[in-house]
Amino acid sequence: MIAEMREALQSVLGTALDGEPHLLAGGASKEAWAVDAGGEKLLVRRAAVGVIHKHTLSLADEYGVLEAAHVAGVKVPRPIAYIPDLDGREAFVMERLEGETIGRRIVRMDGVPPDLPTQMADELARIHAIPRARVPFLHEARLERMVEELDEVGEPRPAVELGLWWLRENRPAPREPVVVHGDYRIGNLVVRAGDGLVGVLDWEFAHVDEPVRDLAFSLVRAWRFGVPEKRLGGIGEAEPYVERYNELTGLDVRADEVDYWEVAGNVGWAIGCLTQMQRHLSGRDRSVELAVLGRLGAEVEYEILHLLERKGVT
């Protein structure tokens, strides 16, 4: 297979590969191959065998979003080529950025770059400014989809129901929908000690949505990687991040609005744990990792209740 891949890549890139493609760890739904060609470090993102996801973008559309983000000046790996058929599966090639991408390591870096929170706001403001016409294939999300996903799994989760109830009762006035990343959190960034944020990765959940939902997603406790007292992804406080975002976008996002969407992010991830579990139980993707998420979702449920308690729910 590596030989076929090598051939196909050489013809697309128009240059010989330096060494063999090398499969990187992680990623159940996508493969990531490190490839060097013409003196450049590249990454090939390729569909994994037999995986069909209902609510994620195809690699063709993900590549389209990456291109639009790149043109809009968002820090992303430079998109190089989309390949409809790379040894039988779709794929694309992009620049391979050097830096830390593991959330748990980023929060423990020697001297987390102090500018990281404001840099995160900078990039998010740029993402939200991507013209919708550039990415017409993106769908608009509905909050109600969370309920549908919960019902598809069919397990009773009173804590999640309480979260959904509170979200229905307290919904803030809607804001103009924008292009959102959809999974904007520390674990999807490339961070370097000196420069801070150098790239935003994993665009497969991009869609059109409320901007504050995207803004607050990085506050969800599950993405603080063992540093729960730092609300922004285990690396900083929320306020400078939100303030900077407001400055750049001209919006006036209030703290209670951020709180609301933080609850929504937790409810979404609590349901996400169940849908991941279902991938295992249904036999689609047998994996201990997915199975155990079904139980670890109780952590997220506890956080939902903790947040609601602070909002005065008893």
Added chain:
Amino acid sequence: MSERPTAAELAEAILEFLGGEILPTVTDQRLRFRTLVAMNALSIVYRELERLPPDDDTEQRELAGRIRAGDVPIGTLGRVKRDVAGRLQIASPRYLETYDEAGSQ
């Protein structure tokens, strides 16, 4: 309280992992033997768990249904929180320690 994945389903997932991903990589004969013994022990656990009657989740289903219908009397959150804390005592006991006593974090 009944919760998916059940203990039996977790044991089954671990058995598949050991048999499918670990065993084929173990070349040391002694370790290979001990891995097979461990898998056998785990399959005993699995079969024993499989024989247990399933827990009744009627109460949780009813509670979830009432909240969905907007019937959320005072005290609901406290009750649900006790249930979730109980599940965490099994699934992730140290997680509860990450919340301080005042509940501010």
